[in-house]
Every structure is written in C-alpha cells, then in structure tokens.
Amino acid sequence: MVWLAALGGVFAFAITASLAYVRNRRISAERIEAMSAETRDLRLYVDRLESMLNTDEQRIIAWTDAGDAQGSRVGARPGARVGVWGVIPESSGVPRAPAQLLAFGSWLEPKSAERLEDHLLRLRASGEAFSLTLETRQQTFVEAVGRTAGASAVLRLSDLTGDRQQQAELGARNTRLAGELATLRALLDAMPAPAWQSDGDGHLTWANAAYAHAVDATDPASAVRGNIDFLDAAAREAIRRDRQPDGTFAARMPIVAAGERRIFEVTDARSLHGSAALAIDVTELDRIRKELRRTEEFHGRTLDQLATAVAIYGADRKLQFYNAAFRALWDLDPAFLDGNPEDGTVLDTLRAGRKLPEQADYRGWRTKMLESYQSLAAREFWWHLPDGRTLRVIANPHPQGGVTYIYENVTERLDLESRYNALIRVQGETLDNLSEAVAVFGSDGRLRLWNPAFGRIWGLADAQLDALPHVNDVVETCAATEDEADAWRQLAGSVTGLMDSRTHLAGRMERRDGMVLDYATVPLPDGGTLVTFVNVTDSVNVERALVEKNEALQQADELKNAFIQHVSYELRSPLTNIIGFAQLLSDPKFGELSDKQSEYADYILSSSSALLAIINDILDLATIDAGIMELDLSEVDVAHTVSAAVEGLKDRLAEANITLRTHVPGDIGTMLADERRLRQVLFNLIANAVRYSDDGGVVDVTCGRREGNIVFTVKDRGCGIPQDMIEAVFNRFVGHDSGARRRGAGLGLSIVKSFVELHGGEVEIESREGAGTTVTCTFPARPEASGRVAAE
Numbered sequence: 001m002v003w004l005a006a007l008g009g010v011f012a013f014a015i016t017a018s019l020a021y022v023r024n025r026r027i028s029a030e031r032i033e034a035m036s037a038e039t040r041d042l043r044l045y046v047d048r049l050e051s052m053l054n055t056d057e058q059r060i061i062a063w064t065d066a067g068d069a070q071g072s073r074v075g076a077r078p079g080a081r082v083g084v085w086g087v088i089p090e091s092s093g094v095p096r097a098p099a100q101l102l103a104f105g106s107w108l109e110p111k112s113a114e115r116l117e118d119h120l121l122r123l124r125a126s127g128e129a130f131s132l133t134l135e136t137r138q139q140t141f142v143e144a145v146g147r148t149a150g151a152s153a154v155l156r157l158s159d160l161t162g163d164r165q166q167q168a169e170l171g172a173r174n175t176r177l178a179g180e181l182a183t184l185r186a187l188l189d190a191m192p193a194p195a196w197q198s199d200g201d202g203h204l205t206w207a208n209a210a211y212a213h214a215v216d217a218t219d220p221a222s223a224v225r226g227n228i229d230f231l232d233a234a235a236r237e238a239i240r241r242d243r244q245p246d247g248t249f250a251a252r253m254p255i256v257a258a259g260e261r262r263i264f265e266v267t268d269a270r271s272l273h274g275s276a277a278l279a280i281d282v283t284e285l286d287r288i289r290k291e292l293r294r295t296e297e298f299h300g301r302t303l304d305q306l307a308t309a310v311a312i313y314g315a316d317r318k319l320q321f322y323n324a325a326f327r328a329l330w331d332l333d334p335a336f337l338d339g340n341p342e343d344g345t346v347l348d349t350l351r352a353g354r355k356l357p358e359q360a361d362y363r364g365w366r367t368k369m370l371e372s373y374q375s376l377a378a379r380e381f382w383w384h385l386p387d388g389r390t391l392r393v394i395a396n397p398h399p400q401g402g403v404t405y406i407y408e409n410v411t412e413r414l415d416l417e418s419r420y421n422a423l424i425r426v427q428g429e430t431l432d433n434l435s436e437a438v439a440v441f442g443s444d445g446r447l448r449l450w451n452p453a454f455g456r457i458w459g460l461a462d463a464q465l466d467a468l469p470h471v472n473d474v475v476e477t478c479a480a481t482e483d484e485a486d487a488w489r490q491l492a493g494s495v496t497g498l499m500d501s502r503t504h505l506a507g508r509m510e511r512r513d514g515m516v517l518d519y520a521t522v523p524l525p526d527g528g529t530l531v532t533f534v535n536v537t538d539s540v541n542v543e544r545a546l547v548e549k550n551e552a553l554q555q556a557d558e559l560k561n562a563f564i565q566h567v568s569y570e571l572r573s574p575l576t577n578i579i580g581f582a583q584l585l586s587d588p589k590f591g592e593l594s595d596k597q598s599e600y601a602d603y604i605l606s607s608s609s610a611l612l613a614i615i616n617d618i619l620d621l622a623t624i625d626a627g628i629m630e631l632d633l634s635e636v637d638v639a640h641t642v643s644a645a646v647e648g649l650k651d652r653l654a655e656a657n658i659t660l661r662t663h664v665p666g667d668i669g670t671m672l673a674d675e676r677r678l679r680q681v682l683f684n685l686i687a688n689a690v691r692y693s694d695d696g697g698v699v700d701v702t703c704g705r706r707e708g709n710i711v712f713t714v715k716d717r718g719c720g721i722p723q724d725m726i727e728a729v730f731n732r733f734v735g736h737d738s739g740a741r742r743r744g745a746g747l748g749l750s751i752v753k754s755f756v757e758l759h760g761g762e763v764e765i766e767s768r769e770g771a772g773t774t775v776t777c778t779f780p781a782r783p784e785a786s787g788r789v790a791a792e
C-alpha cells in the first residue's frame with residue numbers, strides 16, 4: 001500500500017509539473033514575441049534618428065562614459081565608448097574619418113583646438129554646457145555645441161553658412177584686430193619715440209608715454225584729455241601742405257620737445273577715420289650724418305691729393321668713390337665713373353682699352369679678382385701693364401661688405417731699387433779703389449765701413465779693422481804726435497759728440513813721416529759719421545812752390561805796371577811837344593821845307609801819333625784796372641760812328657791797298673753808348689783787320705740789330721790766327737807777327753774787350769789760319785748802366 005501510495009504521488013506530481021511547464025512555456029513565448037516586436041520598433045526608431053542626423057550638415061560625437069579630460073581622445077580609456085554621426089562637407093575643414101575628427105589639433109587652429117578640449121574637459125567632468133565658434137586650418141568656421149544627455153556627453157559640430165559664417169568671420173577678425181591693435185599700442189607705448197592718433201577732426205584720441213613726456217604731461221591720458229599737440233603750427237601747416245595724394249607725409253623738422261629743441265623724423269598717415277603719426281628723434285643721427293658727410297668730404301679731398309690711386313666699391317660691387325689719381329691712372333671718362341659702374345664692368349672696360357695685364361684665361365683671372373668680396377683678409381696682386389708700368393694692387397674688404405682697391409705705381413720704385421742695388425755695387429767698387437781713405441763710424445762710435453786705403457794710410461791690419469774698433473781705440477793706435485792726437489780728438493768728438501746741431505769738420509794734419517792729410521767729417525742721417533782722409537802731400541808741396549812763384553810774379557807784374565804807368569805819364573808830355581813842333585815845322589807859315597824835310601816831318605807825326613795811341617791805350621787800361629773809368633753815355637748815330645771810324649783809317653787802307661766794305665742799314669738808328677769809346681772800338685777792330693790782311697785784300701764791316709742789341713762784325717780774309725793763340729788774343733801785349741806791318745803793341749783787342757764789357761756787351765772771335773778772322777761785338781741798344789760804370 002505504501003508502494004502504491006508513493007507511485008500514485010509520483011504520477012500526480014508529474015502531471016502537475018507538466019501542466020505547469022506547458023503554461024509557463026506559453027507565457028514565455030508570448031513575452032518573447034512582445035520583446036521582439038519592441039526591438040524591431042526601437043531599431044526602426046534608431047534608424048530614423050540616424051537618418052535624420054545624417055541628413056543634417058552636422059557631426060554628433062557622444063561619449064557614453066564621462067571620464068576625465070583624456071577621454072576626449074579616441075581610445076584614451078578602455079571603458080570609454082564614442083559614437084560619431086552625421087556628415088559635414090569637406091569644404092568646411094572638418095574631416096570625415098572619425099579618428100582624424102577626434103584629433104582636434106590636426107584640423108583646428110591651435111587656439112581653437114585648445115579651447116574646445118578645455119570645454120570638453122569641463123563638460124565630461126561636471127556637465128558644463130558650452131557653445132563655441134571655432135576656426136579650422138582652412139580658415140573656415142564651425143559651431144561647436146556641447147551638452148549632456150543622460151550619462152553621455154554629446155558634442156555637435158555644425159558648418160556655419162550665410163550670415164552666421166560672415167558674423168563668425170567678422171567676430172574672428174574683430175578679435176584678431178583688437179589683439180593686433182593692443183599689441184601695436186603696447187609696442188608704441190614702449191618706444192622712446194612719440195606716437196599718437198587723432199580722429200577726423202584732429203582731436204587727440206591716443207598717445208604713448210613718450211608723447212606725454214615730450215609735451216610735459218603727467219601721463220598719456222592727461223595729454224589726450226587736454227588735447228595737447230606735439231607739433232607746432234608751422235609743422236602742422238607743413239603736414240597739411242606737403243601731404244602726399246595717398247595721405248602720407250614724411251619729413252624732418254625741428255620741434256621743441258621736453259623744453260629742448262630737437263630734430264624729429266615725423267611720419268604721418270591719414271585715413272577717412274583719422275590719422276596716426278610717429279616722431280623719431282634723429283638729432284644725434286642728423287649730427288652724426290653731417291659729421292660723417294664732412295668727414296667723407298675731408299677724406300675725399302685728402303685722397304684726391306694722394307698720388308696713389310684709390311677706388312672704393314660697395315657691397316653691391318658698384319663704384320662708390322674714386323680719387324683723382326685713379327682717374328688719371330686709367331684715363332677713364334668721368335661720366336662713366338660717376339655712373340657707379342660695377343667692379344666687373346670697370347675691369348671689362350680696362351681690358352677693352354688694353355690697360356690690364358695680358359691674361360690667357362681672362363674670365364678665370366676676373367673671377368679670382370672678384371673673390372675679394374668674399375675674402376676676410378686683404379689680398380695683394382702685382383699687375384704688369386702692357387705700357388711697361390708695374391702696379392701693386394691691394395684689395396681690402398670692408399667688414400660691412402665691399403672692397404677698397406689701392407693701386408700703387410711701383411714702376412719707379414722697382415727701377416730705383418734696381419738702380420740703387422747697382423749703385424751700391426758701383427759705390428762699393430769705387431770706394432775700394434779710391435786712393436782717398438774713407439771710414440764710417442756708427443752712432444755708437446764703432447767703425448762700420450772702411451775702404452782698403454784707410455788701412456794702408458794708417459797702417460791698420462785687416463784683422464784689427466774686422467773687429468770694428470771704437471774711434472777711441474783708433475785714436476790711440478794712429479796718433480803718433482801731439483798734433484796728430486789733437487786732430488784725432490777733434491774727429492772723435494765729431495763722431496761721439498752729443499751736440500744738438502751736428503756740423504761738418506774739416507782740417508789738415510801733418511804727420512811725423514812728412515805726409516800731409518786733409519781730413520773731413522760728414523754727419524750722416526742715421527746718426528753715423530763719414531770720415532775722409534786725402535793724401536795731399538804732393539799737392540801741398542806743389543802749392544807751396546806755386547805760391548812762392550806767384551808771389552814773385554805778382555811782384556814782377558806790379559813792378560811792370562808801375563813802370564808802364566810811370567813811363568806812360570812821363571812820355572806823354574814830351575811826345576805831345578814833339579807832335580806840336582812837328583806840326584809847326586810842317587806848317588808853310590813858318591817857312592818852306594824841302595821835300596826830304598817834309599817827308600821826315602810826316603814820319604815824325606805818324607810815328608808820334610802811333611806812339612801816342614799806344615800810350616793812351618795803356619792809360620785807358622790802367623784807368624779800367626783802377627775801376628774809375630767813366631762812360632759818357634748819349635744817343636749815338638750808329639751809321640755816323642762807323643763812318644767816322646773808317647775815315648780815320650783811309651790812309652792805312654790806301655797804303656795797304658785794302659778794300660773796306662761797310663754794310664750798315666739805312667734805318668739802323670741810334671743807340672745809347674759812349675761815342676768816343678765806341679769809335680775807338682771800331683777803329684781798333686778795323687785797324688787790326690787791316691794789319692793782318694794781305695795786299696789787295698778785303699775787309700767787311702757789318703752792323704745790324706738783333707733782339708734789342710746792336711751787333712758789329714769786322715771780317716778780314718788775311719792770315720788768320722793759330723788755334724793755340726785764339727784764347728790769348730784778348731790778353732795785353734799779345735800779338736801775332738805774320739809780316740812787316742802786322743806786329744803791334746798787342747793792346748787793340750784788349751781795349752776792345754774792356755770797352756765792350758763796360759757797355760754790358762760781349763765779344764766773340766772766330767778765326768782759322770789762312771782763312772781770315774771775324775770779330776763780333778754785341779752792344780745792348782739801351783744799357784741799364786749809368787754814366788759812370790765801374791770796371792769789373
């Protein structure tokens with residue numbers, strides 16, 4: 001029964017469980033069906049929402065976990081879920097790829113990206129909503145709106161179009177301009193130069209601190225409130241008058257600033273809304289510029305005085321300055337040089353004129369020359385020009401760019417060096433072969449240079465001289481007597497003396513061995529002293545003999561002159577009586593003479609007259625020697641004087657059968673001279689020509705004017721004068737005997753020379769033996785001497 005009861009219970013439980021299972025299964029199937037329908041509805045709703053989001057030009061970004069700021073980056077946190085919806089055209093600057101979209105710094109301007117990330121941090125941390133206008137890297141603008149939706153943070157990005165785009169651009173531009181204006185004003189306010197702005201009516205709207213200081217205001221605001229003007233009336237009028245059509249003005253003008261008159265560079269710009277100006281103090285700059293201009297002009301004038309050519313090229317390789325020597329060196333057109341040609345152009349011009357050294361590779365040489373502009377040190381070149389000149393060219397680069405060329409003409413220097421070296425060798429050979437002793441002592445008194453004659457004269461060995469002894473040592477060695485020691489001490493004092501003015505020393509030394517030396521010292525520019533010794537022993541001996549002979553000759557000459565003068569004066573009186581008595585005897589009034597007596601009386605008269613002429617010549621020469629000869633200057637008819645001189649010689653001409661031809665122009669005129677002495681000169685010249693002419697010969701007397709002088713020429717065709725006697729014909733008592741009538745007293749030409757020179761003239765003689773003699777006397781037509789002329 002128990003078993004049956006248990007079995008019945010099991011069947012009852014199984015039936016009950018089966019009924020319950022069937023019922024629960026039916027209920028579950030109904031619930032699953034309802035949930036499936038709800039899921040389908042939700043999916044349809046979501047699809048509709050996504051379609052709506054994708055159709056609007058916007059991007060939606062949702063973060064399902066409000067994590068920290070790092071959650072704004074994709075994949076920053078493992079638990080952060082990000083959803084991205086919507087589309088914006090790429091022209092808006094917003095990328096399509098979600099990964100690139102969430103990297104805000106890659107497509108937004110740095111400042112916009114920084115602002116967006118900062119607001120997203122606060123949105124996800126505290127739910128703080130925001131609305132921003134962001135600028136992309138493509139200079140477009142998007143709107144960013146952040147909100148919270150449940151536990152999600154949602155960011156919506158919208159492309160701005162139309163008025164909103166323009167408004168965003170204007171806002172961004174306004175912000176940028178406001179920042180730029182603030183920066184610019186901060187810069188101007190920090191500047192030491194006054195700066196200010198004015199409105200359209202000229203009222204001050206802004207000024208910097210320097211402006212307030214310049215107008216003695218406490219601060220810029222006080223200057224603006226008081227409308228204190230920095231410029232005076234004249235400056236304002238100048239700005240109004242000289243403003244350019246574009247509204248700008250720039251000029252330098254004197255302005256009183258902070259109680260001191262200064263020079264300002266004023267720049268003013270005017271627009272429709274007002275004007276702005278800046279005044280820079282250029283007082284020091286102006287002063288320095290003027291000083292620099294004066295310095296450049298001074299340096300230019302100085303360089304123009306240099307014989308060395310100088311050319312200065314700027315950093316642009318254009319000629320900026322050249323001096324006169326540069327223009328003269330290259331003979332270039334000043335207009336070409338004033339046009340500021342480039343360095344290479346100048347080289348090409350010189351090459352075209354064949355003024356540069358011949359080069360096988362001119363382009364390479366030119367490039368090498370122009371490398372001076374990149375060089376840091378001065379470069380030196382040697383140019384051997386086609387015309388034979390040699391130039392030392394120095395290219396000195398400027399620290400600020402450019403090159404200064406210095407062209408030094410060293411042709412003469414090289415020639416002088418060559419000649420100097422040759423001269424040194426010649427002088428060395430000359431000194432070594434001189435018979436005179438030469439020694440040079442330095443400023444320290446030691447021997448520096450000597451020739452072999454110095455050692456021979458003083459008996460000094462080569463080894464002793466090679467030791468370069470001091471002058472005092474030389475004195476001890478060479479001075480044998482007291483007189484020699486005194487002379488050497490003078491030489492030593494001249495060599496080692498400390499006198500302010502070094503002078504020459506000369507003297508004579510007689511040595512114990514009978515040698516006579518002339519010594520002399522010559523101070524040298526380097527402080528040394530040249531000492532020379534000349535052996536004049538033979539000359540001194542000859543001189544002494546000549547002196548003794550000359551004294552004897554002078555005594556004899558004085559005795560001769562005294563005798564001649566005494567005899568001349570003593571003979572003149574009786575000779576005058578003889579002439580007078582002879583004339584009385586020849587006069588028929590005192591009785592008739594026989595032919596023989598008359599012939600003898602004529603001989604007495606002619607001989608007495610000749611003797612009287614000689615005595616008169618001797619007295620004239622004595623008067624000239626005494627320096628008391630007087631010339632009676634007057635206007636002399638030249639033609640008449642020549643005729644008078646010829647008239648006094650007609651008897652001699654007839655006796656010697658000589659033909660005398662005179663050549664005197666009719667317009668010869670007059671001259672200022674002593675007529676009697678001039679006639680005496682002509683008389684002596686003609687008489688001398690007649691004396692040395694052959695029978696039947698011809699004598700020509702010519703007179704003419706030449707360059708303000710009167711020239712008399714007497715030419716004969718006689719025997720002439722030997723060449724060895726031409727130099728002595730003007731000496732006294734010198735004659736040439738070539739025949740019976742040709743021997744005279746030898747005073748005629750001496751008298752001629754003395755009288756011509758007293759008139760300030762000169763005498764010339766030309767003669768050839770067997771061909772005749774020509775004597776030319778040149779008188780100044782208007783001598784400057786007075787009536788009394790002293791003989792030289």
